[in-house]
Amino acid sequence: MRFGFVVPFADAMDVGDLAEAAEDAGWDGIFVWEPVWGVDAWISLGLAAVRTSKIRLGTLLTTPSRRRPWELASQVATVDRASAGRVTLSVGLGALDSGFAAFGEECDRKIRAELLDECLDITTGLWAGQPFSYDGRHFQVHPTEFPTLGNTVQQPRVPIWCVGALGHARSMTRAFRWDGLIPQVIDGDGARQASLDELTAIRNELPEDRPYDVIVEGDSKGHSPAAWADAGATWWIESMWDAVGQADPVASALDRLHDGPPTNGD
Secondary structure, eight states: EEEEEEOOOOOHHHHHHHHHHHHHHTEEEEEOOOOSSSOHHHHHHHHHHHOSSSSSEEOBBBOOOGHHHHHHHHHHHHHHTTSSSOOOEEOOOOOGGGGTTTTOOOOOOOHHHHHHHHHHHHHHHHHOOSSEEEEEEEOEEOOOOOOOOOOOOSOOOOEEEEETTTTOHHHHHHHHHSSEEEEEEHHHHHHHOOHHHHHHHGGSSSSOOOOOEEEEEEEETTTTTHHHHHOOOOOEEEOOGGGGGGGGHHHHHHHHHOOOOOTTTO
16 A cells, blocks of 8 residues: 545645655645636646655646546646656546635536546547547647657656546446546435445456556544555555644644555554
């Protein structure tokens, strides 16, 4: 199992500091969330890229339904090159309460899923190079000869982790198409992370013909990453969302990072 940390709340320069501290303390990855309005995730990760040399960098997560695919492709590829191939793109439908309605973003779940699929098709298609064309319901792309840098260091592409809703065939098929599963359950209260038992129950359904990640998130003080590893998880993402309400969430995050990641035996 590998160990990452998701930044609860920080400006872009702070993310650079946190990434450097995480790398020095032996963490495997640092991740930022991508808001509808707020600190730009990809500028933050670009700063993290130039402050580090080994640690993995990514979003947790990006909502493609509100992104222009060619802009997302450009941002991810740029940070991938700047980091010498250390970027991971995590995607999902997103949480509506993060400002979707306030800023006029698409709120219909079915349409958001369609936009997610088309955005990923175009993003990965552009990374593969020209000529590229696409004719979808929401987006159309024609080949262009305009000079650009669009390549990624990682081949055949930047790894993509995708939310999969357990028990929903279309959602799980989408997640299994890409490079990692962020397991969620949709119930009467909305979406939540799958439980240990729920993840264990689908372990035999995970792709076995290629490298494939399973990503879970939590506070290692109250949970055992080793138990999640036994259930099939390959990444533990340490989270401390209660720091958002603290006087200095960046200092709290630095303190936690300096303590180092949990071990596989915890």
